[in-house]
Amino acid sequence: MGKSSRVNALLVEILLAILFFALAATVILRCFSAAYEQASRADARDRALAGAQNVAAALCASVDPEQALRELGFSEEGGWALEGDGWRLTVSLDAQAAPAGTMQTAEIAATAGDAALFTLPVARYLPGEAAQ
Secondary structure (H helix, E strand, C coil), X not given: CHHHHHHHHHHHHHHHHHHHHHHHHHHHHHHHHHHHHHHXXXXXXXXXXXXXXXXXXXXXXXXXXXHHHHHCCCECCCCEEEECCCCEEEEEEEEEEECCEEEEEEEEXXXXXXXXXXXXXXXXXXXXXXCC
């Protein structure tokens, strides 16, 4: 009787050790999975930010913002939009004319899926005839 109870106790102990290591492996796997998802989101945000900065620089340097957006690959259908790998940039343009000049403004919005990442405002003043 003593030998079989020791064997049973050993089997229970081995089973508990296996369950513990399985649980530990599951927790570690979930941690790595969450870290991978967070890194993917951060990478998409960083690429979207770099793209938005390039768009902002092009809009500031261009007299015709619509032509600048076309050259950067933006689509006019349904607004100015550019799809990237895991992100989307949309640009809304506005211009306010006055006798002294024109204030061109744009807002660059970045999204990843349904989540808004950031918005970047851009403004450029073009002097008119009265200012020259």
